[in-house]
Amino acid sequence: MINSSCCRWIVGVLLLWQTDMARCQDAAPFRKVIAMHDTVRPVFLRANVVNGDIRVIGGEPHEMVIEAFPREKSATEAKTTLAIEATASETNATKSVTIREEENRYYINVLPTVSPVDLVIHAPRTANLKLHTRANGGISVEKMASEIEAESFNGNINIDQASDTVVAHTGNGRIDVSFNAIRTDKPMSFTTVNGDVKLVFPPNLKARARMDSVTGLVVSEFEIRKLSKPRGNREAGEGKTASLSSKKVNGQIGGDGGPDLLVKSLTGSIHLQKKK
Amino acid sequence: MKCSQVESATFDFLSGNLPGPAVEELEAHLQECAACRETMSTAREMWHRLGELPESQPSPALRGRVDAIIEAYRQGLAHAGQNAGRGMGWGGSWLAIWRSWHPAWQWGLQAALLVLAFIVGGVFQPVGFFKTRNSEALTELRSQVGDLRQLVTLTLLQQPSANERLEGVGYSYLVSAQDKKVLAALLQALETDPNVNVRVAAVGALRQYASDSTVRQGMLRTLAKEASPLVQIELIDLMVQWGEKSSIPVLEKMRNNEEVDPTVRRQVEEGLRRLI
Numbered sequence: 001m002i003n004s005s006c007c008r009w010i011v012g013v014l015l016l017w018q019t020d021m022a023r024c025q026d027a028a029p030f031r032k033v034i035a036m037h038d039t040v041r042p043v044f045l046r047a048n049v050v051n052g053d054i055r056v057i058g059g060e061p062h063e064m065v066i067e068a069f070p071r072e073k074s075a076t077e078a079k080t081t082l083a084i085e086a087t088a089s090e091t092n093a094t095k096s097v098t099i100r101e102e103e104n105r106y107y108i109n110v111l112p113t114v115s116p117v118d119l120v121i122h123a124p125r126t127a128n129l130k131l132h133t134r135a136n137g138g139i140s141v142e143k144m145a146s147e148i149e150a151e152s153f154n155g156n157i158n159i160d161q162a163s164d165t166v167v168a169h170t171g172n173g174r175i176d177v178s179f180n181a182i183r184t185d186k187p188m189s190f191t192t193v194n195g196d197v198k199l200v201f202p203p204n205l206k207a208r209a210r211m212d213s214v215t216g217l218v219v220s221e222f223e224i225r226k227l228s229k230p231r232g233n234r235e236a237g238e239g240k241t242a243s244l245s246s247k248k249v250n251g252q253i254g255g256d257g258g259p260d261l262l263v264k265s266l267t268g269s270i271h272l273q274k275k276k
Numbered sequence: 277m278k279c280s281q282v283e284s285a286t287f288d289f290l291s292g293n294l295p296g297p298a299v300e301e302l303e304a305h306l307q308e309c310a311a312c313r314e315t316m317s318t319a320r321e322m323w324h325r326l327g328e329l330p331e332s333q334p335s336p337a338l339r340g341r342v343d344a345i346i347e348a349y350r351q352g353l354a355h356a357g358q359n360a361g362r363g364m365g366w367g368g369s370w371l372a373i374w375r376s377w378h379p380a381w382q383w384g385l386q387a388a389l390l391v392l393a394f395i396v397g398g399v400f401q402p403v404g405f406f407k408t409r410n411s412e413a414l415t416e417l418r419s420q421v422g423d424l425r426q427l428v429t430l431t432l433l434q435q436p437s438a439n440e441r442l443e444g445v446g447y448s449y450l451v452s453a454q455d456k457k458v459l460a461a462l463l464q465a466l467e468t469d470p471n472v473n474v475r476v477a478a479v480g481a482l483r484q485y486a487s488d489s490t491v492r493q494g495m496l497r498t499l500a501k502e503a504s505p506l507v508q509i510e511l512i513d514l515m516v517q518w519g520e521k522s523s524i525p526v527l528e529k530m531r532n533n534e535e536v537d538p539t540v541r542r543q544v545e546e547g548l549r550r551l552i
Contacts, residue, residue, distance in 0.1 A: 130437070149438050151471070167438045169472045187442040189473035193505050193537070210480070214509060214539055260446050262477055266505050266539050 030068035030097045034106075036061060036124060043127035044105040050134045052116035053155070058125035058143035065122040066108060068097045071115055071136075138173055147186070156195070165259070170195060174268070178275065182207075187260040196268040203274045206258030211249045216269035224251040277301040282312045289316075290323045425450045426458055433461045438471040445477040453484050463494040472504045479510040492520055500526050505537040512540070516547040524551055 036043065039061045047054050052071065059065075096111040097119075106127075110117050116136040123129070128147040131139050138155025141148055145163045156173040159166055165186035168175050175190050178200035182188070188207075190197050196216070201207075211218045227250050253261075253272075263270050277285075277298075282305055288294040289302055306313050429451055432444030445465065451458045459482075466478040485491040499511045508530070515523040530536050531544045 128437075147437065147439050149471075165439055167442060167471070167473050186439060187446050187477075189442055189477060191473050191476060191506050214543065260442075260477075262473065262480075264476060264506055266509065266537065 029070065030066070032066045032097075032099065034064045034066070034099075034101075036063055038104050039124070041104050043124050044130075045108070045121070045123055045127045046106070046130040047108040047119060047121060048132045049110040049117070049119050049137060050112040051136050052110060052113075052133070053118040053137035054131050054133055054139050055118070055120045056129060056131065056141045056144065057120070057122050058145065058161075059122040061124040061126065063122075064106070064124065064127075066097070066099065067120045068110060069118045069120070070113075071118060138170070166190070174198070180275075182259065184258055187262070189260075189262040191262070191264045192268060193266045194268060195265065196271065197263055197265055198271045198273065199263065200273045200275050204254065205274075206254040206256075207252075207261040208258060209249065209251055209253050209261045209263070209272075211261075211263040211270050211272070213247050213265045213268065213270050215267045216247065216265055218247045218249045218270045220249070220253075220272040221274045222253045222272055224249055224253055226251040277305040279305075279309060279312055282306070282309070283315070286316060286319050287323075290320060422452060422455075426455055429458050430461050433465055438474055441465065441469060441471070441474045442477055445474065445481045448481045449484070459485055459488065459491065463491065466494065466507075467498050472506055475502075475504065475507045476510055479507065479514060483514065486518060492518070492522070496520075496523055496526055499523065500529075505540045508536070508540050509543055512543050512547050516550055519551065521551060524548065527551070 043064075045056075045064075047056070096113050096117065098107075098109045098111065100107040108119065108121065110119050118137065123144070125143060125145045127144070129141065129144065130149045131141070131151070133139055133152045133155055135154060138152050138157055139150045140156075140158040140160075141150065141162070142160045144159075144161075147164050148159060148162060148166045148168075150157050150159065150166070150168045152170040152173060154172045155170060157168045157170050157175045157177075159168070159177040162177060162179050163181040165183045165188055166177055166179075167189050168177065169189075169191045171192075172194045173192060174195040175192050175197045177190065177198075179202060181202060182205070184206070190199065201222070205222060209224060211220075252258075263272075282302055285294055285298060285302055289299065294302065306316060425447060429444050429447040432440050432447060435441055435444070445462070448458050448462055462478050462482050462485075466475055466482065469475050469478065479495075482491055482495065495511050495514065499508065499515070502508050502511065512523075512527065514520075515527070527544050527548050531541055531548065533541075536544070
């Protein structure tokens with residue numbers, strides 16, 4: 001009962017604030033600056049855009065700037081289908097941005113709009129990210145030194161100058177990720193159904209790689225020592241017949257050790273490149 | 277009462293948590309201020325609609341996972357309790373003193389004892405009785421390490437971060453292939469994890485349970501309902517490698533389903549040719 005009341009209170013405050021905010025800002029692009037009240041504990045940022053892009057740029061630890069831009073002018077009159085249709089059914093695109101904070105965890109949502117709304121966040125460089133886009137948009141991340149989880153339904157995923165660990169998946173899109181450095185103790189995984197994957201790592205990369213494309217190619221600038229069996233294949237009953245036709249590479253890059261690296265595409269090619 | 281105070285007190289008022297005198301002040305203000313009356317009316321409607329939302333219930337899958345973790349934790353405690361029981365008396369008091377020490381001193385003493393153990397071990401070779409004791413201690417140590425790995429795997433597999441769940445899948449390779457709890461957690465991840473990368477990784481980890489019929493059944497169950505072509509391909513490949521004839525009806529259904537990705541259907545064709 002208490003929890004139910006509490007949830008209603010939080011959601012209610014957010015929706016009320018959102019209405020007031022929209023009243024003031026009308027057709028202008030949404031912009032909010034948040035002073036980070038706790039720069040000691042890790043920051044967690046979860047952003048979800050139903051119709052549009054997400055772009056995150058690594059910045060200073062003491063503030064976060066959140067902006068939302070309607071992609072077309074007509075979006076100002078877009079009809080919003082709020083998950084909870086409590087306050088409005090007709091509103092402009094920027095009204096659909098909601099922000100919630102709990103214990104240094106920030107939840108930013110752009111609810112469904114008729115025309116795309118692109119979200120741009122200048123976040124502290126060390127904020128851990130969990131990003132999700134659904135339609136008409138992909139994900140791009142620059143200069144972040146934190147864990148990144150990116151999932152897009154139909155868009156490209158571009159991550160530049162990453163220096164921690166990345167888990168990325170897109171249904172129909174490319175994945176391009178370049179690393180300045182990687183965590184040696186955290187696994188990474190990159191999967192796309194229809195799209196190429198290009199990963200650029202520092203030349204001293206060490207990893208246990210498993211890469212697989214059904215109709216594309218697997219091309220690596222790194223030397224890969226092939227392992228005779230997949231990891232964990234410790235039962236004699238396994239492997240009665242050969243694997244189905246696909247380009248599979250299962251091996252060790254750069255001597256023993258390093259994180260697990262899983263890369264998979266159905267129809268695209270996989271490129272592993274050395275950072276110049 | 278001012279308008280700003282009304283705004284901040286709105287949801288306490290609606291939830292019945294506003295003290296009596298404040299309620300009177302708020303109601304008096306509402307009598308006079310049309311804007312606040314309108315805001316309150318909107319908030320009240322929203323409050324009632326939020327109250328009509330059904331409360332979400334934890335799924336049976338979540339309950340299974342929580343039970344497994346609690347059970348693993350209980351076993352760990354029981355094990356620790358037995359060991360503490362053996363160390364009562366002198367051992368108990370020494371343990372209390374040891375725990376009160378600063379960690380730096382604890383580490384220092386441990387390092388010194390380790391060096392001493394090497395020297396003593398080099399001078400006096402263990403024989404007879406001592407050999408047996410060493411063997412028992414080693415077995416117990418192995419068992420404790422196994423329990424710890426199991427606990428870590430189960431805990432990581434239910435974390436909100438996909439990266440940590442991937443780490444959990446990686447840890448599962450260190451757990452005994454006979455471990456039913458880890459097997460159940462991996463199957464759970466395969467069937468219900470929201471992240472495609474984790475599901476693909478789970479298929480890889482489940483290879484080591486090839487002879488277990490529950491794994492094969494679980495994989496078939498997943499294949500019949502899985503929407504991601506990447507996971508479908510992994511499962512089909514494994515079914516064919518294992519020569520799993522019981523997968524034929526599911527594969528035939530997929531071959532005839534036009535909603536299945538064309539590349540996947542080609543793999544299904546090839547798989548069926550090998551299995552039939």
